[in-house]
Amino acid sequence: MNALLDSLAAIGRAAIGFLREAGAVTLFALEAISHLARPPFYARRFGRALVEMGFFSLPVVALTAIFTGMVLALQSYTGFSRFNAESAIANVVVISITRELGPVLAGLMVAGRIGAATAAEIGTMRVTDQIDALSTLSTDPMKYLVVPRLLAGIVALPLLVLVADILGVMGGFIVSVVKLGFAPETYLHNTLSFMQASDVISGLVKASVFGFLIALLGCYRGYTSRGGAEGVGAATTGAVVTASILILAFDYGLTVLFFSR
């Protein structure tokens, strides 16, 4: 009986901890959003975050997209050739990349790269009193550290996903033409005639949400980190893991939302 109660208590504690954390992240996000419309604005910080998140993430996102498109074409061929539907490969590649794989894989890659870096940088600032120093220098840390990153996340990830969409489709095109013997013009015609604007737009909307989540979790984990190097390490891990899980969960939610329309 005691063992059962202990188990229930443990589950209860975990549930309360989860809810407390979810509440804290939500309040943090609301506070950050409340600063979006109130000056001062740190355009230089926003530009820097945009370059860091967008431009410097391009190589890893580009490689991920190209290889994903290539693998997708090969795997689709393996499956579709069993019922003579090889001509649908272009359609599958473009819809998979634009609606799903582009935003999700770019999101996961950027979460690993930027979420970790953000949590580490802000966490180090927290444990070395740099955030307190900002406050004593008439600077709101939320405005200076968090808001520019959130905006950069919202803007940078759709741009990255747009590039990922093009490169992913290109990866599928290369494999289909070079390895599987498709006619280039047929493949492109199939791709362009099947693709709809809503496919791309829904992917870009997802990307904006994922960019916000990545920046939010990185900032939140760093901002609330405690306890020196160990705390910063935990914040970094937590930022990447939580952002990755939330990307997958929100991906499902947004897909359901778009699916019903």
Place this chain on the structure above:
Amino acid sequence: MSGALPRIRIRGLRKSFGAKTVLDGIDLDVPAGTSMVVIGGSGSGKSVLLKCILGLIAPDAGTIELDGRDLLALPRRARATERARIGMLFQNGALFDSLPVWENVAFGLLARRLVSRREARARADELLAQVGLASAVGELSPAELSGGMQKRVALARAIAAQPDILFFDEPTTGLDPIMGAVIDGLIVDCVKRLGSTAVAITHDMASATRIGDAAAMIHRGKIIWSGPAASLFESGNAEVDQFTHGRRDGPIQMELRR
């Protein structure tokens, strides 16, 4: 204390973290133009006291007045304006490692849009000169500086906006005795030049006597003694005597587990 309104007046300040009471009813007056040194052991609440005044930690109870205005009762914007009068030198410098030294020094000026970036660079050079650093240092990253240089840059940043109140958190911690004396000398020069009121917290007795006009000791969350800094070594208070002379035995018992 005279009847004049002190620049900083603290009454009944309390702060607990969970079950641990750190500040247990602090009463402290710092007259205008005075350099007050607050001494006390590690974990005695000295830094928490400064952070409460700066608004970095919310106290549980009590009042903190600057020139008679209770900071905790002021609206948020007015409170921020009052607190902008305070310059702070953090224990480890707390320099922004993503910015070059000159931007660190001029950060407060730029943040309040008091100067253009070009003017800020020139002002940073002046401030670096005041703390004995060449303008070429301004282009370096804080990580490229020694501990003593970082402290001097942090001091330049603290005085950049010419605050009328200056706080120093363990200004000589981690420095060799000579560099410690240099930093203390710079602090005294800066405070005199600006005519500021200063509060320094330290457990470095040499530093305390160099910086302070007045001194107070915090122990178990209360101010247990205050008087002229010159009398720190002959205070007549058993706790202060034990602390200033670094005696192992006395009324202050360190909690050691064996």
